[in-house]
Amino acid sequence: MATHRTKLLIIGSGPAGYSAAIYGARAMMEPIVVQGLQPGGQLTITTDVENYPGFRDVVQGPWLMEEMKAQAEHVGTRMMWDTIVEVDLANGSPFRAVGDSGDEYIGDALVIATGAQAKWLGAPGEQELGGKGVSACATCDGFFYRGKRVAVIGGGNTAVEEALYLTNHSDDVTLIHRRDSLRAEKILQERLLNHPNISVLWNKEVESFAGDPLAGGLTHLNLRDTVDGSASELKVDGAFVAIGHSPATELFKGKLPMDDGGYLLVEPGTPKTEVPGVFAAGDVTDHVYRQAVTAAGMGCMAALDAERFLANLEIDTDGHAHAAESAEQEAAE
DSSP: OOEEEEEEEEEOOSHHHHHHHHHHHHTTOOOEEEOOSSTTGGGGGOOEEOOSTTOSSOEEHHHHHHHHHHHHHHTTOEEEOOOEEEEEOTTOSSEEEEETTSOEEEEEEEEEOOOEEEOOOOOTTTTTTBTTTEESOHHHHGGGGTTSEEEEEOOSHHHHHHHHHHTTTOSEEEEEOSSSSOOSOHHHHHHHHTOTTEEEEOSEEEEEEEEETTTTEEEEEEEEETTTOOEEEEEOSEEEEOSOEEESOGGGTTTSOBOTTSOBOOOTTSOBOSSTTEEEOGGGTOSSOOOHHHHHHHHHHHHHHHHHHHHTEEEOTTSOEEEOOOHHHHHHO
């Protein structure tokens, strides 16, 4: 077991974490990134990425994350293969975290970039056809289904918004909901129900996703009626699971404020949490946009705010941080 000390500790390694590391390293904060269970985040399970700025041609999600990681390392970031299992924020800076390895990580400022994961149905074929007709992000992948038949599974705001968005690419969108009424906001329901290119299948559950992962991908969904139990089949080229996301915030329960969905609360327009020196960036605090580019932007903001935070700290010989006194305060004394 070892102790690792840094000015900037970053937990999580998707676009938010890597961007925070790049900016933090360039600001001479010598960041440490604890990469977690899924280094690179959700983009490592995304194949074609066509909407990240700077790339004219389609790039692969895992490749993009490897490039971000390499860039962060190139400018001075230390990458740690560990998963944080305990954090101590109660005493302020410096902040302490313990990894699954038993190693201890101490940072004068902390960026939380642990991300969120889409909730999945767990139905047969879902995992095998992921990225081959099955997706959890219409904004990310809807473009690939131009002129094709698509389905959205869910009944909340996310599902309705995804279905409406997909009409930009397809004139054959089906919303599948296991109940006979939607949970989405009324105004969204009205838009959906009045849209000529959207049909709704009520009281239906997806029993399985069918197709060949190696040739052609998804071909149809096997459905079950939740009222009478009858089986049916829906031919589609793409299916979007929209039953919500789960932010990776279990580690911070009782230590940082969260909303009802478990997302970390920050000061509006900033990555600042309630605890000075602790910042949240990316999907761990964003349930609206959830894009790689917005996560990267928030990572940049977190690093810049961390730099400003550290500029106002003094670290004593015992390694404890406290607010630096201004020149005026010193003169008054």
